[in-house]
Amino acid sequence: MAADDNEKTNVRVDLVFCLFLIVLLVVFFVATLGYKPVTRRAPLIVMIPLAIMLVGQLAVLVNKIKKTRAKTVENSLLPKIDAEKLRKAVQLLLWMMFLLLMIHFAGHVGGIALFLILFLRFASHERWFLSISLGLVVAAALYVLFEVGLKIVLYPGAIYGYVSALIWS
């Protein structure tokens, strides 16, 4: 029964994803119309079979949902997406956006250290000692590897840029 529910959930999510791809394709198609013939040739050659395949996939999915609904009244109530999994996925997405923001403002090393400490403490529920030590060690290791070892300048961050501009002015 659980596997059956899981399959139905996948069909539902698959349908949403398929619709998303169709919308994306339509947006790309409309944009293509404004390009020179040579520029739009290759994209159009790809878009035509892609559109056919997407419509085919959509038909298969709609058919599947119809069949499921026709079986019994009970089965027609398609299960909702696993709320717990969705919550965890959204949570990680928000944390990743937070990481990008931290890097943008505090720079690579500072941002990563801060992100790791906060993530490990509040999302992974690790002890403060482990969170702080792991955060600092990983940030230091990345600095040594990239900045010192490979001579790659990591992103210094907006705060660094602002402070150095203040000092030099």
Next chain:
Amino acid sequence: MYVIDGLLQGFVTAVSPGVLPYLIVGATLGLIIGIIPGLSGHFAMAMMIPFVFRMDPAVAVTFILAAHAAVAQGGGVTAILFATPGTGQNAATLLDGPAMTENGEAGRAVGAAMTACFLGAFFGVFVLTILLPILRRVVLLFGPPEFFMLAVLALTFIAVLGTSGNINKGLIAGALGLLLSFVGMGSVTGETRFTFGILELWDGLSMVPVLLGIFAVSEMIHLWVEGGTLAREATDEHPRALQRQIFEGVMDTLRHWWLVIRCSAIGTSMGLIPGLGSAPAAFVAYGHAKQTSKHPEKFGTGTVEGVIAPESANDAVEGGALASTLAFGIPGSSSMAILITALIILGVEPGPKFMVERLDLVFLMIWTVVLGNFVGTILGIVVANPLARVTFLRGSLLVPVLLTIILTGSFVIHSTWSDMVVALVFGLLGYAMKRLDYSRPAFIIGFVLGLMVERNLYLSLKLYGSTFFMEPLSFGLMLLTIVVLLYNVLKMLKGKREGYSLGS
């Protein structure tokens, strides 16, 4: 006779005290760079160019090529243990490597991959040595129409690898990858496409962040959502047990010697064709292994053949790529383009004259690939043990740490903040594709081949008009594509009749 003399001379030079340390250091650095997600073989070679300006050409070439040779081994280790390909060429290893780790066979997968890498590289340079005199005629048969058809054939091969036998989803993924590769300035007209006013998209979507997003970030999301550790079914964490597994993996590869030879032959032949590179070769080899296997249904669930096939092919590619690079001055891959740049800096120009005047360097390169891979294999097996133990850590610790490394890896190639955003966006797309059984490898291959497809399509139409596909060789490739597609569609329909459906 000159071949045997050259091989002996090349070996003596490679193991001489003035060259060997550079070979070992180069291979070690290559392995480390391969382990770091996002840093590819090109990165390893490009990083070394500033250090070789004042070196003797023999030493410089050994240093650069040894690093490049060992990169795939490092990438293979992380692809298997963390489902994060260190380099693009290890993407095919993701199909079975991580599944073996989940089954508690991480050591076995690493042992098999390392040995397959070494044997594949050995096969590649062995063929290179034998075929050098006749290569020119073969490679020159390929023009734009053939390259275009070859790309279509490669994509078709990849699409049939879509999980659950769903060819439609595989083709959708491949076409989507192709379409997204057109973002940015057009390769023919220079007109910007699909940028929607975003300046950062003018140069197109960078390969590394897209790859890291589709394969690495998505795996992190999956691991976080599902919880647990990378090695969910692992039971024995003792180092000796892992060493036993590694040894078992080595023996597995030796037992599958015929598969290694076939996949190495695929890799070497695809390496001969400039532009295709090792990622498609690895996928084609995987497809071949799956189609010829007695138990194809086990592929994707963690079978050792699924690791041996791509790993032997992606290293065998280098032999073929090196052949066309050295003989014709045509880079067989982007890494080979960097090698050509380095050689020119050192005052050596590859091409037909190079084969006559610097035969000593040619054989030194051959030995460097063999010995560099050997060093990489030994180190890879040693490093695998501590790395394999890391996979037993819980996901809640690994996910944030690996995420920071992955995002840093996507940043360092172009040093742009927006590449990290690209990795994040494609991470979400990759997670959706993973969950819904859309083939991520097909997407990536479509993305990689986009530029080549467009350029060769343009040239084919210019040179031969709209009937370019009727050229003998391209017609043959087109027929082969149709046969492959029809065979798999019929196979799928037959399977559907026996119980598995098209849309699931």
